[in-house]
Amino acid sequence: MTFDHISVIGFAGPGMDTDTTPLRDPTPDSTPERLIARIAESRDRDAYALLFTRFAPKLKAFVMGQGLSAQEAEDLAQDAMLNVWRKAHLFDPAKATAVTWIYSIARNLRIDAARKAKRVRDLPDDLWQGEGEKPADQEMIDHQSAQSISVLIGALPPDQQTVLKMSFYEDLSHGDIAKALSLPLGTVKSRLRLALARLKTGLSAPGGRA
Amino acid sequence: MTHSARVHPPEDLLWDYHRGRLSPGMRLTVRTHTDLCPQCRSELRLFDAIGGALLEDVEGVAMSDNALDLALARIERPEEPESSATVTHPGFLDGFDLPESLKAADIPGRYWVAPGVWMAPVRFDEDSRGTKTYLMFVKKGMVMPEHTHRGREITLMLKGTFNDQNGSYGRGDFVLCDETIQHSPAVSADEDCLCLVAQEGLILPKTWLGKLLQPFARI
Ligand SMILES: [Zn+2]
Numbered sequence: 001m002t003f004d005h006i007s008v009i010g011f012a013g014p015g016m017d018t019d020t021t022p023l024r025d026p027t028p029d030s031t032p033e034r035l036i037a038r039i040a041e042s043r044d045r046d047a048y049a050l051l052f053t054r055f056a057p058k059l060k061a062f063v064m065g066q067g068l069s070a071q072e073a074e075d076l077a078q079d080a081m082l083n084v085w086r087k088a089h090l091f092d093p094a095k096a097t098a099v100t101w102i103y104s105i106a107r108n109l110r111i112d113a114a115r116k117a118k119r120v121r122d123l124p125d126d127l128w129q130g131e132g133e134k135p136a137d138q139e140m141i142d143h144q145s146a147q148s149i150s151v152l153i154g155a156l157p158p159d160q161q162t163v164l165k166m167s168f169y170e171d172l173s174h175g176d177i178a179k180a181l182s183l184p185l186g187t188v189k190s191r192l193r194l195a196l197a198r199l200k201t202g203l204s205a206p207g208g209r210a
Numbered sequence: 211m212t213h214s215a216r217v218h219p220p221e222d223l224l225w226d227y228h229r230g231r232l233s234p235g236m237r238l239t240v241r242t243h244t245d246l247c248p249q250c251r252s253e254l255r256l257f258d259a260i261g262g263a264l265l266e267d268v269e270g271v272a273m274s275d276n277a278l279d280l281a282l283a284r285i286e287r288p289e290e291p292e293s294s295a296t297v298t299h300p301g302f303l304d305g306f307d308l309p310e311s312l313k314a315a316d317i318p319g320r321y322w323v324a325p326g327v328w329m330a331p332v333r334f335d336e337d338s339r340g341t342k343t344y345l346m347f348v349k350k351g352m353v354m355p356e357h358t359h360r361g362r363e364i365t366l367m368l369k370g371t372f373n374d375q376n377g378s379y380g381r382g383d384f385v386l387c388d389e390t391i392q393h394s395p396a397v398s399a400d401e402d403c404l405c406l407v408a409q410e411g412l413i414l415p416k417t418w419l420g421k422l423l424q425p426f427a428r429i
Contacts (some may be wrong), residue, residue, distance in 0.1 A: 035265060044318045045282060078281060096255075101264030107261065111230030115336055131211050137295025148374060149263040168264050171229055174222045193221065195255065 032098030039088040050083050055099070059106050066171035076113070080106040094209075152202040160195035163188055215247040215382030223386075225248060228257045234334040235343030235408035239364045239384065244407055245309035246382035252381060302330070304346075306369060306404055317345065326352065332406075341410050348403045353396040361411020363387045370403030372396060 028034060030050060038047035059077035064070060083105045091101055153161060166177050173190065178185040219227070219240050226232050246251045320330035326349030329341070350370070367387040368402050372379055374393035379385050387393070397403040425429040 045285070049278060049282065052278055055265075056273050056277060056281070058265055058268045058397050060267045060273060061271040065268075073271070074277065078277065078284070081215075081281055082284050086289060096258070097262060099266045101261050103265045104258045104260040106265075107228075107230075107258070114230060119277065147276075150267060151258050153260070153263060164260070165264065167225065168261055169268075173226055173231065191219065194428065199256065199260065208393070 015117075016131055032102075033091075033093045036084065036088050036098055036101075037093070039085060040091065051084065056197045062169070063110060065108065065169045068110075073165055076106065076109060079109055083109065095132055148203065149199060150152070150200050154206075155202075156195050156198060160191045161197070163191045164195045167192065214249075215243060215384065217377075217379060217383040217385060218250055219384045220386065224253060228254055233341045233408075233410070234333070234336055234338040235341035236362075236364065236410070238281065238315065238332065238343060239366045239406055239408045240310040242309050242366050242368075243382060243384045245246070246258045246310050247384075262292075283379060300330075302328075308368070311369075312345075312406065320345075320347075325349075343406070343407055343408045346405050346407050348397045348405075350397055350402050351399045352403075354394055360389060362410065363410070364408045366406040366408075367404060370401040371398040372403055373398070 014068075029038075030047075032051060032054065035044075035047040035051045038044035039051070044101055045075075056077040059080055060070075060073045063076050064073040068076065080102065084102060087105070091098070156164065162181075165179055166180065169192065172180065174188050175185060177183075178188045181188070218224075223232070223236070223240060227237060230237075233242065239380060244254060249418045255313075255396050277295075297314060298312070300317065300319060302320055303317065316333040316335075318333060320328045328347045330345040330347075332344060334343070345368075361387075365379075365387070367379050367381050367383045367385070372395045374395045376391075376393065
């Protein structure tokens with residue numbers, strides 16, 4: 001089964017970008033996806049500098065929120081971006097947006113660092129690169145844009161947004177969240193379940209109903 | 211791959227897998243399941259996509275002044291070769307259709323615990339105390355007397371099927387047992403069974419399983 005509603009649910013082209021963050025003029029050549037492609041194609045250092053300037057501070061902030069010190073976070077951001085440079089040829093924009101791919105690289109690095117694995121490394125958990133098409137992977141979420149998810153998250157009821165954001169921004173288990181919010185564990189789980197279900201529905205619906 | 215897993219890891223386990231907080235054995239069972247389960251792979255991709263969207267939304271924290279110079283210098287340095295881990299992959303595993311996760315696992319040897327039953331511990335590079343992880347092979351038609359569990363135990367089916375009071379389990383199925391589950395699993399009479407087991411809590415003596423497993427008295 002092929003997947004042909006990419007254009008419907010996401011990948012709002014650069015021209016349709018409603019992002020209000022003060023990024024560089026999102027001309028087709030400086031979208032993050034394009035920057036990674038330029039690195040892959042021609043080891044483009046300008047592209048790397050742009051990408052670094054845009055994402056390293058975000059990565060640093062993200063993992064500081066999860067409990068890393070400023071120095072650890074800075075190192076992780078550096079290492080993650082170095083991996084982006086080295087693995088740029090593996091990035092497949094049909095499978096993930098650039099920011100999702102960068103997030104997954106940082107996540108894997110963070111996990112590796114926590115394990116302090118010296119000798120044998122686990123297979124990297126590369127959900128986004130390398131692997132040939134596994135036959136049943138026709139799921140829609142391979143192709144959506146980070147932007148449409150962002151919109152869908154913003155449309156979640158506040159209770160659900162809170163548990164979802166705590167999960168990611170603070171790196172908490174369901175049990176931790178229950179404690180932090182003084183909620184029964186079952187309530188946390190059901191809010192997360194509802195949130196994930198809504199995101200999935202929203203992403204698979206033509207037009208990405210938000 | 212015609213069979214698709216029907217029994218999946220609970221959501222909190224999948225989340226803890228995503229954030230790298232499972233013990234090595236538990237992590238391997240979840241990883242192996244996701245190698246065999248498009249649905250859970252897709253769930254993990256959703257986690258990454260959410261993480262990406264939230265990363266995009268984050269207000270950055272300034273990097274130090276020389277960060278970009280450092281980054282541009284680092285990309286000029288030669289890449290240190292990936293330390294290709296040497297993994298023991300013994301001959302007795304030939305002929306089994308193992309997922310990637312297990313092809314990469316360090317499995318030095320096996321021992322027989324009863325006629326037709328062997329176990330092959332998985333070795334981890336990091337501290338895996340508290341969890342025992344092994345492949346278990348059981349000849350077709352064996353049955354275990356009714357028993358319960360101490361601590362969490364995961365059985366990830368790789369080949370064959372087993373049945374208990376709660377259902378029938380086949381390749382890819384992620385069967386989580388704990389103190390609350392009492393059952394007497396029986397391996398299908400038609401096919402040998404291979405599974406990956408991770409046990410938390412009590413470590414049972416090697417002979418325990420051999421005593422429990424009995425050839426199934428066919429009715
Ligand atoms: Zn699954």
